Amino acid sequence: MSERDALQGFLDKWRAHWPEWAVAETFLPATQRERAQAWLALRGELMDAAWGGDDPTPGxxxxxxxxxxxxxxxxxxxxxxxxxxxxxLPVEWRALAGGVPALRSSRSPEGDGAATLRGLQPFAHALANASAQLFGAPPVPVSAMAEALLAEWVLHLPERGVPAAGTDVPSLLAKPRLRGGAATERIQAALVRGRLRRTRRGRPSVMPPLVTLFAAWRAARG
Structure with missing residues (x-):
């Protein structure tokens, strides 16, 4: 297998998990689309390792x-x-690596929602800075990035047999949508919120194309 084939395999794996991006990427410049896919695939690898599966040891x-x-x-x-x-790319990768222990600890957070958000902040800070460097945008505020990460954490709960409906999803959805930062981050956060809404209503989590189109357009506008 060539290096390009191996890369495409990981991008395809991520796109299979987030098919909404076939529509959503329309709102990114063509020159940024592969970079955005690779970045979100990297994020996905880290979050799947931290939050996925019944046994935390492999992750x-x-x-x-x-x-x-x-x-x-x-x-x-x-x-x-x-x-x-x-x-x-000119990213402080060592700083992102330094945030990984906080991500690992977030698998089974202790305390209330505020404590969970505080625990995610070191990783959220590293993620926001790396994204800003990748896409030439101001960094997302750390508190907002932590809230976006918490929403993705909730989406992973069913993989461990924990129903997302048992968490405070309404409170998460009541928070302001992600603003600032790169369009890639805003769009991904909008898709996560859309999936949470659908899960709460008992619908399939993947968003239909027209719903995705509107959510991504609104997020890309800022």
Whole structure:
């Protein structure tokens, strides 16, 4: 398998999980679309490792591997196919690696929602800065990025047999939609909110094309 084939495999894996992006990417410049896909695929790999599956052990090992990989990217080395798109870009990859322990700890947060958000903030801060560097946009406020991450955390709960309906989804949906930062982040946050709404109403989580079109257009406008 060529390096390009390996990269495409990871992009296809991510797109299979988020088919809404076939519509949503219309609102990004064509020159940013592969970069956005690779970035969201990287985020997806980290979050799936942190929050997915019944047993946390494989995910913890994978996060350890990713920490080493991101630190390698900061030195000009790469092993993962997503590095073909991302590694050479002017991003502080070591700082993103430094946020991974907070992501690992968020699998089973303790305390109330406010405590959960505080626990996510180190990773949210690193993620917001990396996204700003990737897309040449102001960073998303850390508190807003942490809230967006918490919404994605809720979407992962059913994988562990925990119904999302048992969490405070209405409170999450009542928060203002993500503003500022890169259009990629705003669109992804809008798709997450859309899936949460559908899950709460007992509908299939994947958003239909017309619903996706409106949500992505609104988010891309800022």
């Amino acid at each position: 913890a090992a994978k996060l350890g591997w990713w920490t080493e990989e991101l630190e390698g990217w900061s030195r000009g080395a790469r092993r993962h196919p997503l590095g073909q798109v991302l590694q050479k």
